[in-house]
Amino acid sequence: MDPETQAAVDELRKLITMSGTINMEIFYWWCTAIMVMIHAGFLAYEMGASRVKNALASGVKNILAFAFIVPTFFLFGWWIYLAFPGGFTIDEAGVAGLPWSANMGPNLTDNASGVFWAAFTMFAATTASILSGSLIERIRLSAFIILAVLLGSVIWILAAAWGWHPAGWLHTKLGLHDVAAAGCVHVIAGFFALGVIINLGPRIGRFAPDGTPMEIPGHSAPMTMIGLMMIIVGFFGFLGGCIIYVTGDQWINIYGQPATLSAFAFNTLMSFAGGIIGCFLMTRDPFWMMSGALAGIISAASGLDVYHPALAFLIGFAGGCIIPKVQDMLIKLKIDDAVGAFAVHGAAGAWSLVAAGIFASGYPSAAGPDSSLYGQLVSLAVFASLGFIPGFVVSYVLKLFGLLRITPGAEIAGLDLVEIPLKPYPEGLTPSTNGNGHAAPQGVPAE
Amino acid sequence: MNGSPVTAWEGTEAYFTFADRPFLIVVALVLTAIVTVGVIVHSAKHETKAFRRFP
Numbered sequence: 001m002d003p004e005t006q007a008a009v010d011e012l013r014k015l016i017t018m019s020g021t022i023n024m025e026i027f028y029w030w031c032t033a034i035m036v037m038i039h040a041g042f043l044a045y046e047m048g049a050s051r052v053k054n055a056l057a058s059g060v061k062n063i064l065a066f067a068f069i070v071p072t073f074f075l076f077g078w079w080i081y082l083a084f085p086g087g088f089t090i091d092e093a094g095v096a097g098l099p100w101s102a103n104m105g106p107n108l109t110d111n112a113s114g115v116f117w118a119a120f121t122m123f124a125a126t127t128a129s130i131l132s133g134s135l136i137e138r139i140r141l142s143a144f145i146i147l148a149v150l151l152g153s154v155i156w157i158l159a160a161a162w163g164w165h166p167a168g169w170l171h172t173k174l175g176l177h178d179v180a181a182a183g184c185v186h187v188i189a190g191f192f193a194l195g196v197i198i199n200l201g202p203r204i205g206r207f208a209p210d211g212t213p214m215e216i217p218g219h220s221a222p223m224t225m226i227g228l229m230m231i232i233v234g235f236f237g238f239l240g241g242c243i244i245y246v247t248g249d250q251w252i253n254i255y256g257q258p259a260t261l262s263a264f265a266f267n268t269l270m271s272f273a274g275g276i277i278g279c280f281l282m283t284r285d286p287f288w289m290m291s292g293a294l295a296g297i298i299s300a301a302s303g304l305d306v307y308h309p310a311l312a313f314l315i316g317f318a319g320g321c322i323i324p325k326v327q328d329m330l331i332k333l334k335i336d337d338a339v340g341a342f343a344v345h346g347a348a349g350a351w352s353l354v355a356a357g358i359f360a361s362g363y364p365s366a367a368g369p370d371s372s373l374y375g376q377l378v379s380l381a382v383f384a385s386l387g388f389i390p391g392f393v394v395s396y397v398l399k400l401f402g403l404l405r406i407t408p409g410a411e412i413a414g415l416d417l418v419e420i421p422l423k424p425y426p427e428g429l430t431p432s433t434n435g436n437g438h439a440a441p442q443g444v445p446a447e
Numbered sequence: 448m449n450g451s452p453v454t455a456w457e458g459t460e461a462y463f464t465f466a467d468r469p470f471l472i473v474v475a476l477v478l479t480a481i482v483t484v485g486v487i488v489h490s491a492k493h494e495t496k497a498f499r500r501f502p
Binding site for chain 1: 456459460461462463466469472473476479480482483487488490491494497498500501502
């Protein structure tokens with residue numbers, strides 16, 4: 001090749017590389033933006049699921065989870081991800097995630113760190129939001145922030161380093177296949193929430209003295225349903241953030257295996273539909289149908305890149321059938337999970353890992369053994385323990401010091417009155433509830 | 448205050464404010480940590496005070 005042609009080829013190669021880099025940045029930028037919709041959805045969902053006397057306090061809790069996750073994930077969360085793929089030993093690669101690293105700020109030679117950090121920060125805030133809903137109407141705000149930071153900026157990201165990282169030991173030793181983070185996000189958050197709500201106890205009035213469960217309806221079912229649909233929209237950003245853009249080559253999943261965004265598109269929608277239909281069959285309840293949509297996607301998340309769409313539908317359908325039963329089981333145990341977070345995230349996430357073991361064993365990986373049911377089950381046990389134990393222990397310590405739960409007087413009066421300098425609804429438009437917060441009796445229709 | 452660590456863009460890598468002065472980066476990080484933890488502590492105290500009216 002003559003020098004002039006060589007120079008032109010080099011210039012062209014440089015242009016393609018830079019174009020690919022910019023496209024990568026743009027892709028994750030918009031994934032992150034769409035993921036913010038998850039938090040808008042959780043905000044609406046939790047406020048709607050709260051009684052009117054707690055509507056704004058639930059919203060404040062959700063907003064602050066987001067706000068405190070961002071700086072703490074900057075200070076140590078990203079470092080944990082890069083430093084701990086091998087377990088509890090510190091990998092040298094962690095240096096790039098230290099908050100004083102040249103990579104952790106504007107840098108003309110690093111187009112990746114900022115957008116990946118941002119996407120992972122949104123994942124972190126999602127885990128904290130999952131926890132948030134289960135604790136509404138009785139947890140102290142400060143206790144919640146501590147637990148949210150622990151979950152979002154430490155526990156989930158440690159789990160991600162282990163199981164959602166190309167060098168994570170659950171993948172390299174056990175062949176874990178969990179492309180859309182059912183384990184490190186949903187199982188972790190669901191089991192963490194379970195550990196906390198056991199110590200926190202049920203809301204006053206949730207169970208009668210003889211143990212009979214009493215419904216405590218939120219003040220706006222439509223708001224919860226809209227919120228859930230917004231979460232689904234945000235999930236498309238979340239799932240887009242689960243696949244790696246490679247300039248000049250095929251997409252790869254987080255483990256470096258070839259994948260396509262089309263596979264994600266097929267299986268996200270099919271499992272979404274399956275989850276709704278499963279919950280519709282089991283409950284006929286619109287709240288659970290929308291929760292079923294989430295559970296359906298989560299159920300197929302582990303194998304989202306490899307399932308046949310019909311199989312993804314069936315796995316989502318099974319997830320939708322399972323979660324109301326899990327919630328019933330918790331109620332029988334007198335555990336008050338106000339929004340079914342354990343059922344939707346913990347149980348569906350667990351099913352997702354198991355389903356990938358049953359249906360997607362044998363996929364090869366350059367970095368570890370083939371995927372297998374054994375690897376999925378052991379990984380599930382690791383994720384469940386890593387979620388449950390810190391949630392239970394830290395909330396127990398907070399409880400010992402009287403820092404976990406609000407006073408009975410504040411709970412009966414409502415947190416908005418106690419803590420929030422604002423009213424949720426104008427005078428005369430307040431949704432009707434009676435004194436104990438249960439739905440007021442309906443008026444007798446005129447004959 | 449001149450925060451720029453660069454005087455030209457050619458060959459520039461990290462160009463965030465005070466990239467050439469690690470002490471100031473550490474000060475900013477420590478202050479961030481203090482604000483984050485401090486507001487949680489302040490919030491806990493505020494709640495305790497508010498809950499006294501609703502035992």
